[in-house]
Amino acid sequence: MTKLLLSIHVLASILVVGPIAVAASMFPRYARQLGEDGRSTGATVLLHRICSGYAIIGVAVPVFGLATGAQLGVLTDVWLLASIVLTAIAAAILALAILPGQKSMIDTPEDGEGRDTARAAARLAGLTGVFNLLWAVVVVLMIVRPGSTTSA
16 A cells, blocks of 8 residues: 555646645746747746646645655654645745746736736746746655665
């Protein structure tokens, strides 16, 4: 059962968090061009849909992670607790800043000079970078597992 839970957890992480990371990273580039052509508008709407849709499905990642941790008896290990905290922070950044920021950029037309759009796109790019960095740290913690008997 542990191998099945771990497999689902890893697959969900790759197939769900990966598309969010890529789509969120691409969004600011296309958002800077909003209003210039229909293609950019369509791309930003699509990228936002990917981020928001996969975010809902993304709940499976920590659910299967916790189930795997319970099976392995490591729920109180520091590396797992740190991963849980970092995952919660990443989820909060996505739900409370990135997704609303994307939606706002799609719904709000830019001013004539594009300064607000450029500033909002830069803010989203930074938030997305933090989101991606948090996930990278979680992946490293999952692989290294400090204090485990299987770490190198």
